[in-house]
Amino acid sequence: MKQQCVIFDMDGVICHTNPHHAKAFEAFFDKYQIPHSEQEFEEHMYGKHNGYIMTHFFKRPIIGEELTKLEDEKEGMFREVYKNKVETIPHYLKFLAELKSGNFKTAVATSAPRANLDLIIKSLQIEDKMDSMMSSEDVNAHKPNPEVYLESAKRVGVAPSDCIVFEDSFSGVTAGLNAGMKVVGVLSTHTKEQLPPCDFYINDYSEVNVDKILELLNN
Numbered sequence: 001m002k003q004q005c006v007i008f009d010m011d012g013v014i015c016h017t018n019p020h021h022a023k024a025f026e027a028f029f030d031k032y033q034i035p036h037s038e039q040e041f042e043e044h045m046y047g048k049h050n051g052y053i054m055t056h057f058f059k060r061p062i063i064g065e066e067l068t069k070l071e072d073e074k075e076g077m078f079r080e081v082y083k084n085k086v087e088t089i090p091h092y093l094k095f096l097a098e099l100k101s102g103n104f105k106t107a108v109a110t111s112a113p114r115a116n117l118d119l120i121i122k123s124l125q126i127e128d129k130m131d132s133m134m135s136s137e138d139v140n141a142h143k144p145n146p147e148v149y150l151e152s153a154k155r156v157g158v159a160p161s162d163c164i165v166f167e168d169s170f171s172g173v174t175a176g177l178n179a180g181m182k183v184v185g186v187l188s189t190h191t192k193e194q195l196p197p198c199d200f201y202i203n204d205y206s207e208v209n210v211d212k213i214l215e216l217l218n219n
Helices: 020-033 038-044 050-058 064-082 092-101 114-124 145-157 168-178 210-218
Strands: 005-009 107-110 133-136 163-167 182-186 199-201
Touching: 005 038, 005 145, 020 038, 020 064, 038 050, 050 064, 064 114, 092 107, 092 210, 107 145, 145 163, 145 168, 163 168, 163 210, 168 182, 182 210
Parallel strands: 005 107, 005 163, 107 133, 163 182, 182 199
Antiparallel strands: none
C-alpha cells in the first residue's frame, strides 16, 4: 500500500486559537495605539504570518529586528492568554488516533512561531504522533506560498499528490492547493464562501474519518 500523509495547519485547525490571538492582538495594538477592527482581523490577521499582519496594521514595513521584537512581544501575550486553555477542535484527538491506526503519516505545518507550536503540541501530548512539525521559522516563503506543505511532504517521504491538508484560512487553503494537495476546509474561522473551493469541508472532526480521507486521496 502506498504511503499517504495528512497535514494539519494549527491555528483554527487543531485548536480554535483565533479568538485568543484576537485578544492578544487587541491588547498589543491598544498598547501601541494602532486602530483595528474585527473586519480587519478577518481580512488581515487570521491565517497570516506576523510580518504581514504588523506591516498592515502599523501601515509601514515592519521587518528585521523590529519584527522579531514585536512578534516576540505579541506571541508572548498570546501564550500567556492561552497556556491554561489549550483544547482541540472537538474530536480531533480521536481522528488523529484513527489516522495513526490506519498507518498514515501525519504532520503539522503552521505559520505560527515554534514556541506556539511547542506549547500546543506539548499540552495535547501528541509529539509522538507527528512525523513532521514545521513552524514559521522553518520556511523562507509563507502561505499562500506552498513551501511549508511541499517541505512537509518531503520530510515524511510522501508525494504531494498523496497528501491531504486541513486548513481554515484563505491563504492556507491556497497554499495547500498550490502544493498540488487535496484540501479539507475546517470551518472554524471562515464560511465555505470565504475560502477557495476545497475538496471537502468539516465543522469539527466528528464529520470526517479514515474512509473519507482514503476516498478523497484516491479520487
